[in-house]
Amino acid sequence: MKFSTALLLAPFVLLASAAPNANPATADEAVKEKIAAISVREAAPVELHARAPVTGTVNANNVRYRRCARTSCEAVGQYHNGQRITITCRVRGESINGWEWWDKMSNGFYISDYYVSWTGGVPDIC
DSSP states (O other), X not given: OOOOHHHHHHHHHHHXXXXXXXXXXXXXXXXXXHHHHHHHHHXXXXXXXXXXXXXXXXXXXXXXXXXXXXXXXXXXXXXXXXXXXXXXXXXXXXXXXXXXXXEEETTSOEEEGXXXXXXXXXXXXX
């Protein structure tokens, strides 16, 4: 079987470019980095195994987490700046400041991805 060099190197390029900058200068830059990371992730071949959860850090104070990916859903609690969370996957939901992705956490609740910085990769889509 013949494999192209691009096909063999694609997983390494994906891993090297998938993690957003941990200290973006502005919220706009963070969103742009996430868009770039998601674009790379969604263009990758389908994986047949579940990925490990991704760690995230809340980047604002008093960010509420909810029962679903909309602000109309019940707020169950809140996190503060610097709080670390475990993200199992992400879903599209209500747009928050132009960003419609929400992170489903290991506790089963949702938090707007606008307020979260990922560490160690891009969460899968639920």
